[in-house]
Amino acid sequence: MRSADTDRETQERQVAVWRAMAPADRVAQAVAMSEEAFAVAAAGIRARHPDYEDAQVEAALRRLRVGDEAYRAAWPDEPVVAP
Numbered sequence: 001m002r003s004a005d006t007d008r009e010t011q012e013r014q015v016a017v018w019r020a021m022a023p024a025d026r027v028a029q030a031v032a033m034s035e036e037a038f039a040v041a042a043a044g045i046r047a048r049h050p051d052y053e054d055a056q057v058e059a060a061l062r063r064l065r066v067g068d069e070a071y072r073a074a075w076p077d078e079p080v081v082a083p
Contacts, residue, residue: 038061038065041061041064041083042057042058042061044083045057045060045061045064045083048082048083049081049082052081056079056081059075059078059079059080059081060081060082060083061083062074062075062078063080063081063083064083068080
């Protein structure tokens, strides 16, 4: 799938770099990118809710990650806070 904001040549180079990586390196890169995305999401939660304590930010982030139904099933005693 071609990225909407990347030209074809640049995307082809990026795919070639990923394909040349060892599988463990690709996994490590994916984990790092995922962690960065969650850090950005947490920063957004903190910006929207400056009164939230760390536990509330974590709860809101978990809710975003898994969805409302899974969140309520997995953490039934946790408050449902707005992300």
